[in-house]
Amino acid sequence: MNKKSGTSKDAADKLVRGIKRKTRKHYSAEEKIRIVLAGMRGEESIAALCRREGIAESLYYSWSKEFLEAGKNRLAGDAARQATAPEVKGLRSEAAALKEVVAELTLENRLLKKSTFGDGEDDA
Structure with missing residues (x-):
């Protein structure tokens, strides 16, 4: 019980x-x-x-x-x-533009190396 x-x-x-x-x-x-x-x-x-x-x-x-x-x-x-939405948008577009510039310069650098060294291999 x-x-x-x-x-x-x-x-x-x-x-x-x-x-x-x-x-x-x-x-x-x-x-x-x-x-x-x-x-x-x-x-x-x-x-x-x-x-x-x-x-x-x-x-x-x-x-x-x-x-x-x-x-x-x-x-x-x-x-x-904290950044505001327009600031973030501006920074993202600026980063994208800078990435494009880096890509173009990298490509241009490789082309110059190929024309200088012939086959593109680094003799250093």
Whole structure:
């Protein structure tokens, strides 16, 4: 009989976990930023802030770490910004033109070597 009640308890626990998982609050990026900035201001302790917001301290610290990493990456990205679509298109056409020039010069170089050495083999 214990075995049967144990399985019903396991099933009940599983059901409760599923309900908690589905009803868990999802925070928007703006809410996360607001909470992290409130913690950085230091007007109240992190523990009190987390209790008020209904989050675990570990969640606050992971959001804080992500926030600071994103800021660091953004500041580093200012020096190496992303190219716009027209810039990419222009750079690709310029690269194609340069490849054509290299191909023409290579062909011209080979032709000159053949005319200089006769059969095209390098005697050096």
